[in-house]
Amino acid sequence: MSDIRVRFAPSPTGKVHIGNIRAAIYNWLFARHTGGKFLLRVEDTDLERSTPEAIQVLFDCMQWLGLDYDEEVFYQTKNVKRHLEVVEQLKAMGRAYEVEKTSRDGKTGVVTMFRMPKEGTIEFDDIVKGHLSKQAADVQDFAIVRSDGSPIFHIANVVDDIDQRVTHIIRGDDHVENTFKHIEIFKALGAPIPKYGHLSMIVNQQGKPYSKRDGAAFVGEYREQGYLPEALFNYLLLLGWNPGDDREILSRDEMIRLFELEKVHVTAAMFDPKKLAWMNGEYIKQISDRDFRSLAIEKVGAAAEGKSDEWWELFIGQMKPRTKTLNDMPASVCYLFGDDYPVDPKAVEKRLNKPGVKETLLDLVERFKGVEEWRAPVLEALVKELSQGNGMGPWVHPIRVAVSGRMEGPGLFEMLELLGKAKTLERLENTAGRL
C-alpha cells in the first residue's frame, strides 16, 4: 500500500478518444504498480454533452478495457458549491478579482479572474518531461468563474484534486501550460502541489493530433470492429512506453509489474493501425479455444448453433491463426453456416470456368459418395491418390471454389469435413450443373 492517488478525469462526451484512454491506462498502471488508488472523476460540467448516456459510454469503455477504479465515482457537478467557496476565499486573499469582460461571441459580463504573480519563475519537475520552468510574467491572469456564476475548469479541476487528495496528475500534453496556472492556485490555497506527468499526444501520419478524420479515434469503434480489449490496451501502452527490453506482448500482470512512469516517452507517437491489427491477431491466437468459440458464436449468430464440440475444435484450429479481427470472421466462414454466401466471380473465372472442371467435379461426387468416414485425412488421401503425386491443385482449387465461393480459407479437407458430406456433395453437384 502506498499513499499514491491518481485520477482519470474525462469530460463525458459520448465518445472516448484513444489518447484519452491511454492517459487512463497509464494512470491505472501507475496506481496498480505502486499500490496506490486509481480514482475516476467525471467532469460533467458541460450539461449539454454530459448526458447519462454519455457517462454510461465512459463506464462501458473502462469496463471493456478492464480499467477498474477505487472508491466512488466523483462527479464534478456535485462539488460546485465547494468550487465557489474556494473562489470567495481567493477573493478575500486578493488572489481573485472580478472584472467586466467581453467574450468572443460578443457578450459582456462580469467574470472572476485568478491573479497570477507578476514576477519570479514558476517551475516543476515533470515526471515524463523533466524540469519545466516559466517566467510568471509570461502567464496571464485567467478566468475561474463565468459571468453566469459557474466555475471554470481551472478552479474546478484544482479544487477537486485537492478534495480527492490526488498526489500525481498524469494527463495529456495539452495541459502542460495549464500546470503553471494550477500550481499557483495550489500555492495560493496552501495545498500540497501534486507531482505531474504529461503524456505526449497520439498523432496521425501528418504529425497532427489523431482525430476522427484519421480513422477510428474512439474506443467504441475498435470494439465494434472486433478488436480485443487486451490488444488495444497493449498497443496503446506501447505507444510511448516499453519495458526496456524486446518484449511487446505483455500480460496484464507483467504490465503492472514493469510499468514505470519515468520511462514514458516525451515525444509524440504516431498511431499505426497495421501494428494494432498484428497485435490483435497475436491476442486472438492466445485466447483460449473456449473464448474463441464463444466469440465466434457471438459474431456468426444463430447459424452457429447445433455444432458439436468436435466440430468446433476443428473450426477453431483452422480459424484462429486466420483471424485478425473478430469482425473478419463472419464473412470468411459464412459458407459453413448456411447456403447464402457470396461467390467471388474472379474465383469462378480462375478455378471453375476451365475445360474439364465439370467432369472433375462430377467424378469427385461419385468418389466422395463412397467415403464412409467423412474426415479430412481420409478425403486428403483420396485426392492424393487421384493426383498420383503430380500435385493436388487441379482437384483442390475447383473444389474449394465450388463449395465455398472463395479462393482462400481453411485447409480444403478440413473445410470439407466442417461442411459435412451432404453439403459437400450438394454443392459440388450444383456447381457442376451450372458449368
Place this chain on the structure above:
RNA sequence: GGCCCCUUCGUCUAUCGGCUAGGACAUCUGGUUCUCAUCCAGGUAAGAGGAGUUCGACUCUCCUAGGGGCUGCCA
C-alpha cells in the same frame, strides 16, 4: 507574433560516452503448403544539419532547421 516542448529505419522503439546502431510492425526474397493465414529463414531501411567538449559522441553543450503544444467566460 509570444512562451514552452520535441527530433534514431516508413512506423513504434533499444542504446543511460565505446556501435559492426539491436528488436517489433510494415515491406521485399526464399522455405513449408491444396489456397489464404500461421510458422521458419533471410534482405532493404535510421541517429535533422552544423559547431564544440572528449582518446572516443546517437548519447553531453550550443546554434540552425523542421515539427508540436499553449496563447478562451473549452476542457
